[in-house]
Amino acid sequence: MNAPVDATDLATLSMTEAADAIARGEITASALLEACLARIEAHDGKVNSFIRLDREEAREAAAAADKARAAGKPLGPLHGVPVAHKDMYYRAGKVSTCGSKIRRDFVPTVTATVLERLDAAGAIDLGTLNMAEFAQNPTGHNAHFGDCHNPWNLPYCTGGSSSGSGASVAARFVTAALGSDTGGSIRLPASLCGVTGLKPTQTRVSRFGVMPLSFSADNVGPLVRTARDAARFLRVVAGHDPKDPTSAREPVADYEAALTGDIRGLRIAVPQQWFFDGADTVVVDAFEAALEVLKARGATVERISVPSLRAVTAYGALLSRVEGAAIHANWMRGRPGDYSIHLSARLFGGYAIPGHLYVEALSRRGPVLRQFCTEAFGRFDLVATPTLRTRVPTLAETDIDADPQNWSRFMAVSANTRPFNYLGLPVVSIPCGFDDRGLPIGLQLAGRPFAEARVLRAADAFQRDTDWHRRVPPLG
Template identity: 50%
Template sequence: MSDEPALMSLTAVAKAIADKRLSSREVTQSCLDRIAKWNPALNAFMAIEAEDALKAADAADAALARGGAKGALHGVPLAHKDMYYDKGKVVTCGSKIRKDFVAPTTSTALQRLKDAGTVRLGSLQMVEFAYGPTGHNPHYGAVRNPWNTDHITGGSSSGSGSAVAARLTFAALGSDTGGSIRMPAHFCGVTGFKTTVGRISRAGAMPLSWSLDTVGPLAQTVEDCALLTGLMAGADPEDPTAAQLPVPDYLAAAKQSIKGLKIGVPAAFYVDDLDAEVARVLDETLAVLKKEGAEIVKVELPDQRQLSAACQFVLATEAASLHKRWMIERPQDYGAQVLMRLQNGLAIPAVSYLEAMRWRGPALSAHLAAVEGTDALIAPAAPMPAATIAESDVGNSMEAEAVIQRITRFTRPINYLGLPSLSIPSGFTRSGLPVGMQIIGRSFDEAMLVRIGAAFQRATDFHRRVPKLP
């Protein structure tokens, strides 16, 4: 066991608390100590609630001493993206418009983690209204990448990626509408799980695009993400879109071998125009999977550019619809880039939106036909490692949409199809920046992604590497 509890994985620290080898106060204090040292350099937290966290940790320890453990995460301190409603807490959604908004209820995903026994450390920074892939925020400042603070974290779950990578929290909720879990996971070197649309309830989570939004965790390991997903998944009367399906044992899937599995690699698009070091990491990742017993095959996918364009139509239109009133009444309170993107959504014809929605079923059918005979796909999460904050700070200039499109090029098609995708740390550039690969599955087959990702992490140590304080 590490002398610094905050460096442990979520599953390991939860067991250490349950076995009374560590107290919740010791673990919480360890996280708070790292937050005090790291957050001034990273800007990962929106709010730090040290006193309340220690009181909650003491209460968790007292309950455990009486034999009253609440659940699988009893006494484990966590912080989450500041878009998950927590009754009585200010939830800014990364915006000026909601800087004083007090949540009237608690989101289902967050409540289920609370019911498992977690302790609240505070809340994490995010891109304004979750509408941006870099991590810039004109109201609260950019979140910085702990591997190199001159570089972006990715967004919109920027604080979640940065805080998990720096070991300020053992895990964090993110959201993924166009890549907002997988981008920070890739750029910050952590594991991020975009679940199938409907696998986890979205009740009480700030919406961006009601037909694309997904809830999921970022954590150190696939096993950690499996534990969290299992706790949060399942039907919810507060969200009629939450699937009425049994929740598999994801932790059991994490222990299975991948020998004999067939993993597809796209023959085009996801392997085109890659940064040389991302291409190298992809080759090295495939070599590891082959060594673990998987068969790697090439797959010809339908035109992914059409999927990405359709995703953009859906996302932009639905986001503009949700924000229309504020755009009329409070346009001055938006950041320039987010306002520009929302206004662009107002210009999309209803026919284009409806065509994009109608095509989702046929597009998914074509995808499933193309991947028939494979157990999952693997591809880079993005074509490049993290850019610098300065070079990606394009505001609302003519270059902005081109930068955004390049960063989310490999994530948006998966959002459009509603499929699950697991981003895993897969290597580093020679300058020390993380590179992630995404494992893409069939609807509601998150267990297969867990199986493959966990096998990769048993054979590698990228997920265990920790950045040094700048």
């Protein structure tokens, strides 16, 4: 539970601060919503984070939430807090564009289980957020709905594919947003926009009613301000769903209860391969400073060798490309011109990968995960890396549609996040500094399968001693 609030701008409250303040009667859901709407009106013309803003429906829901509290009705853990979702979570009867021209008018007949769980917890749905077309880029470009812009510096990438999710939480338009993560699509916008993003363990959260990209690697998770927000959000949305047979039957922990601030004896490993290849000095410096914060709280840090990373990165490069190519094949044959240039180009490469190598990548996934866990978690509790190994790039220098020569820069954005999707591990990105151009830097912490509580405990401990996550973009 958070302390009583004394905020002059309600929109700056974190999700849990706001929910707790509403529950205590210190603020109303309607006042909080109006504060968020005012910021959206003032600034989203520049940021472009929303695709559809359900303003009046949200007002009605907030009024009903205040009425329910006044009547003494039971309140859910997210009662009255404004949230929004990447425009790929289906709500029956509402358009879900998936950020695309092809599905610009798509109206699903089912509602995503995660949306139903957020509704049941009392969250106020503010609408749908900008995203990469079909969740297929790590930068935030979108040729159909306009690029999403980084609230910290508008010409720079937000990260993707959950671009609007990262930007809207950073800009204090909403207290929380749903993202999805197949190669880094929650953690990258979290890192680049300076917020907290959690990719849970593969199978932890139901994917029913969620646009598919790669069934082997798709994950549902939150972008929020704090680790505490992520803990509460995850408890609401996690758990087995009969509508998604692949969802885990693993019990859902009280993640928030694990946030004790005590990380004495926590053993953190820093892999020396891969994650620092070509890294910018300013990023490495911020990462090292973040490790010192964790050490000051009693954690230990050791540099290790992880030979299995070679297999992780090679096989991980195959899965989502092949699966994405397969599910887009009809449109790639019949409507190739309706994709943006970078997406049709990326999908096209997926058809070149031989089937036996795809099966090998799937079949080696279990053994490689075991090997990675032995190497990385045999003597350690968490793995730490930078989320993005370089400074935040601009939209222009990663724009493949404008110049195919930007391909390598574009693909490099997800280099540090993608390995954890192949491994299926829980991983959080939290803000740990700013680069010399004023753009955020992210720290990535990963744990064993289903170790979300431990991952979030470390993230929360870090945030108790730092204020990077409290800083607000100067949108003017």
